[in-house]
Amino acid sequence: MATLVEDKSNRLRMTGRGGELVGAYWDELFTARERGAQVVWYNGHALNPLFQAAGISWCHGEAFSARLAAQHLEGPAQLAGEEYGYVNELCSYSRTHLGCAVLTNDFGEGETGIVGAVDQRELASRLPEPDFFVNGYQGCSTGQQWDQMSYRILGKKVPIFTLSLPYMFGSKPDAGYLVGEEWETATNYVVDQLEKLIEFLEAQTGRPFDYDKLGEIMGYIKAASQLRREAMALCMAKPTPATYWDWVACIAHINFMPAGQRLIDYFQGVKDEVVERLANGVSGVANERYRLYFDGIMNWNKLGWLARKFADTDAAVICGRYTHQNFWQEPQLIDPENPLRGLAQHYLLCSNSQGFKTLKEAMVKDCDDYGIDGIIFHASRTCRAYTNHQHLLARVAEKQLGLPTTFFEGDIADAAFYKDEILEVRLAALLETIDAKRART
Amino acid sequence: MEHAAASPLEAMTRAAEDPAGYVEQWKARTGGRAIAVFPMNFPAEIAHAAGLLPVIVQEDRNPITLGNNLLSEFNCGYSRNLADQAATGRLDVFDGFFMADHCIQLIGAADVIRELTGGRRFYLGQLISSMNDPWTPEQARLTMTDFVAELSSFAGVEITDERLRESIKTYNRGRKLLRTLYEQRRSGDSRFTSGELQTMVKSSMVMQREEHNALMEDLVAQSSATPRDDRVRVHLSGHFCHAPKPELLALIEESGGIVVDDDLFHGARYISTDADESASPVDALVGQYLERNVNVPCPTRAQSDVDWDAYLLNAVHSSGAEVVISLLVKYCEPHMLYLPELRKALEAEGIPHLLLETEHEGIPLETMRTRIEAMFEQATRGRAPTRVPTA
Numbered sequence: 001m002a003t004l005v006e007d008k009s010n011r012l013r014m015t016g017r018g019g020e021l022v023g024a025y026w027d028e029l030f031t032a033r034e035r036g037a038q039v040v041w042y043n044g045h046a047l048n049p050l051f052q053a054a055g056i057s058w059c060h061g062e063a064f065s066a067r068l069a070a071q072h073l074e075g076p077a078q079l080a081g082e083e084y085g086y087v088n089e090l091c092s093y094s095r096t097h098l099g100c101a102v103l104t105n106d107f108g109e110g111e112t113g114i115v116g117a118v119d120q121r122e123l124a125s126r127l128p129e130p131d132f133f134v135n136g137y138q139g140c141s142t143g144q145q146w147d148q149m150s151y152r153i154l155g156k157k158v159p160i161f162t163l164s165l166p167y168m169f170g171s172k173p174d175a176g177y178l179v180g181e182e183w184e185t186a187t188n189y190v191v192d193q194l195e196k197l198i199e200f201l202e203a204q205t206g207r208p209f210d211y212d213k214l215g216e217i218m219g220y221i222k223a224a225s226q227l228r229r230e231a232m233a234l235c236m237a238k239p240t241p242a243t244y245w246d247w248v249a250c251i252a253h254i255n256f257m258p259a260g261q262r263l264i265d266y267f268q269g270v271k272d273e274v275v276e277r278l279a280n281g282v283s284g285v286a287n288e289r290y291r292l293y294f295d296g297i298m299n300w301n302k303l304g305w306l307a308r309k310f311a312d313t314d315a316a317v318i319c320g321r322y323t324h325q326n327f328w329q330e331p332q333l334i335d336p337e338n339p340l341r342g343l344a345q346h347y348l349l350c351s352n353s354q355g356f357k358t359l360k361e362a363m364v365k366d367c368d369d370y371g372i373d374g375i376i377f378h379a380s381r382t383c384r385a386y387t388n389h390q391h392l393l394a395r396v397a398e399k400q401l402g403l404p405t406t407f408f409e410g411d412i413a414d415a416a417f418y419k420d421e422i423l424e425v426r427l428a429a430l431l432e433t434i435d436a437k438r439a440r441t
Numbered sequence: 442m443e444h445a446a447a448s449p450l451e452a453m454t455r456a457a458e459d460p461a462g463y464v465e466q467w468k469a470r471t472g473g474r475a476i477a478v479f480p481m482n483f484p485a486e487i488a489h490a491a492g493l494l495p496v497i498v499q500e501d502r503n504p505i506t507l508g509n510n511l512l513s514e515f516n517c518g519y520s521r522n523l524a525d526q527a528a529t530g531r532l533d534v535f536d537g538f539f540m541a542d543h544c545i546q547l548i549g550a551a552d553v554i555r556e557l558t559g560g561r562r563f564y565l566g567q568l569i570s571s572m573n574d575p576w577t578p579e580q581a582r583l584t585m586t587d588f589v590a591e592l593s594s595f596a597g598v599e600i601t602d603e604r605l606r607e608s609i610k611t612y613n614r615g616r617k618l619l620r621t622l623y624e625q626r627r628s629g630d631s632r633f634t635s636g637e638l639q640t641m642v643k644s645s646m647v648m649q650r651e652e653h654n655a656l657m658e659d660l661v662a663q664s665s666a667t668p669r670d671d672r673v674r675v676h677l678s679g680h681f682c683h684a685p686k687p688e689l690l691a692l693i694e695e696s697g698g699i700v701v702d703d704d705l706f707h708g709a710r711y712i713s714t715d716a717d718e719s720a721s722p723v724d725a726l727v728g729q730y731l732e733r734n735v736n737v738p739c740p741t742r743a744q745s746d747v748d749w750d751a752y753l754l755n756a757v758h759s760s761g762a763e764v765v766i767s768l769l770v771k772y773c774e775p776h777m778l779y780l781p782e783l784r785k786a787l788e789a790e791g792i793p794h795l796l797l798e799t800e801h802e803g804i805p806l807e808t809m810r811t812r813i814e815a816m817f818e819q820a821t822r823g824r825a826p827t828r829v830p831t832a
């Protein structure tokens with residue numbers, strides 16, 4: 001792997017503060033049992049406001065896998081999954097989390113043949129065994145089966161609720177982003193599904209669901225999301241005051257951490273820092289010469305490395321599908337007085353769950369808004385949901401927008417699929433193409 | 442009838458190997474319209490009742506060229522092959538596209554097809570895949586009703602209950618004929634090879650069902666049972682959406698095995714369940730969808746109260762299979778997720794299990810031969826002494 005001598009990336013100071021908040025969240029979850037709290041394992045959409053309102057501690061499967069990968073601690077869980085029989089081409093989020101379930105279920109070393117199983121169990125034991133599962137997957141069919149397997153690994157004794165959510169393919173003639181018969185029908189259907197989930201939560205907790213608290217929580221999320229979107233929009237400036245990597249670093253906060261005044265304060269801090277940078281002419285990359293769009297789910301093993309890598313070439317990665325088309329990205333849809341509708345609509349808006357027509361329009365808009373010079377596609381090896389449309393998007397970028405594109409392979413939570421030399425060469429070629437295009441005009 | 446002069450199996454082979462050719466001939470002959478449908482749960486009966494020819498798009502033998510620039514190389518071969526078929530005009534024979542499933546890789550292919558066949562109708566109506574919730578039947582019913590409306594509109598024909606009931610009877614008849622041969626195979630009849638049975642099922646996914654039924658009636662009536670020899674009895678498992686390559690089936694038989702049962706989509710899974718002819722037609726199709734997943738559980742559905750591994754053990758015991766070969770389509774995530782449970786269940790009962798990964802681009806037959814032969818040797822070594830050659 002190449003060595004980066006100088007770090008030309010200039011990450012937001014708030015990123016460090018954000019890391020502390022995330023660490024505190026996980027520590028609190030790990031002690032849920034001691035506090036007598038119920039624990040739910042859930043996958044897919046951001047169902048955490050419902051759990052928070054119900055007074056339950058929650059573990060988001062992808063988030064835990066991403067956390068392990070970001071800390072380079074994913075190995076033991078993945079080894080456990082592999083020993084149990086999961087092929088390494090399987091979604092690495094699910095493989096990692098299922099590996100945790102294998103270890104949580106306390107399979108002995110003799111039974112699994114896992115080398116060093118005793119030590120690894122210590123890691124898994126930090127994740128409390130669930131009292132129940134809730135699955136909230138829509139586009140990615142793998143997510144639904146992943147929870148079915150967790151259910152089986154843990155002995156089929158933990159209750160499971162599957163939220164059925166329609167994929168927004170756009171079959172009806174008037175289908176479009178936030179409009180049309182399909183949007184309205186799907187919204188009503190998901191609201192109905194959420195009401196059934198609430199009944200399930202009431203049965204599991206033995207308490208009536210607190211709708212007022214949910215409204216309050218959604219008010220916090222709405223305010224935080226507005227601040228996040230406003231801060232992102234400030235990055236249309238040239239040079240950009242913050243980069244895509246800063247927005248990746250605060251996904252955990254908007255996506256699954258408890259909503260409260262602390263969440264608003266955090267995003268207010270992020271926005272304030274961006275405003276301060278703009279006022280002082282401070283940029284997110286030391287010498288911004290290229291403005292790139294990043295399409296692909298995050299390679300959590302390489303977040304810091306990629307931030308430095310791109311900055312090293314004077315490339316500011318400004319925005320991307322993962323950060324800008326997900327995670328409460330339409331805060332105006334949230335109505336604290338009628339929280340289920342806003343929740344339902346945001347679940348439908350996950351970019352993993354959108355047909356190509358919508359994805360294309362969103363990418364074109366972001367590229368226009370942020371003055372993008374080129375697009376880099378992270379082909380995340382084990383995530384078909386996110387890579388499905390990338391080749392079609394590249395065609396649009398090149399034919400409709402006249403933007404050069406390139407691909408590199410990596411993965412969401414399995415470092416083995418990333419090859420630094422490939423990114424190095426492809427990124428250089430992309431930037432040369434941008435230079436050549438500029439020279440012609 | 443176009444294939445009247447050919448033997449039933451020849452006619453079926455022609456349709457199975459060249460679906461587009463069959464569709465072209467059918468359209469020329471009838472003046473009708475054909476739609477492409479996709480695995481594994483689209484209710485073809487509804488399209489049939491609208492007078493359309495519903496054809497499950499088969500993986501073809503062409504090398505993937507343009508398709509590799511439309512979907513990632515780590516998508517399953519079938520989805521990349523579909524993209525390639527769309528990009529190279531091999532789906533042009535179809536007048537529209539309909540789909541009922543939401544496997545994420547198939548959805549990727551669907552968006553490619555829609556993008557490259559612009560102007561033709563592509564309708565994705567998702568059948569609920571969480572199978573044992575209290576609201577599942579009603580939700581499935583809404584989707585089935587939606588399909589009736591969409592296909593009526595597409596075909597310009599009112600799909601009455603009567604028409605749909607007749608289509609259900611026709612499809613039930615076809616499944617029953619195919620099941621007759623599958624049940625005979627389980628009971629010890631080895632007159633048809635696994636490749637021939639696959640051809641029968643595959644062609645039933647392509648041909649007009651009345652025509653296919655007539656060929657099946659001939660086949661069932663013509664031949665007499667052939668007793669099974671002492672080759673190793675094999676259960677084939679897995680391989681959703683598309684058929685395993687015939688040469689792999691032949692290899693298993695050349696290596697000393699005989700397939701006695703399977704749960705392949707191009708096999709027992711596809712023909713397992715009929716719709717209730719006495720119920721209202723839409724309810725019958727809903728019931729069929731739900732019951733199929735109980736009869737042959739599918740890892741693309743979520744159902745906590747049925748298990749593929751339990752089904753597999755029952756199937757092995759009832760057919761007398763000695764070994765199980767899992768055919769895993771490379772990158773098929775539903776199958777990958779369930780493999781450990783299958784392995785655990787089979788190991789617990791001491792049933793030998795071999796995992797073979799298949800790809801569109803070609804399969805390493807000789808490597809597979811070695812592994813299959815080794816497994817069969819192991820299986821025969823464990824047999825009673827009377828089976829050991831005395832010479």
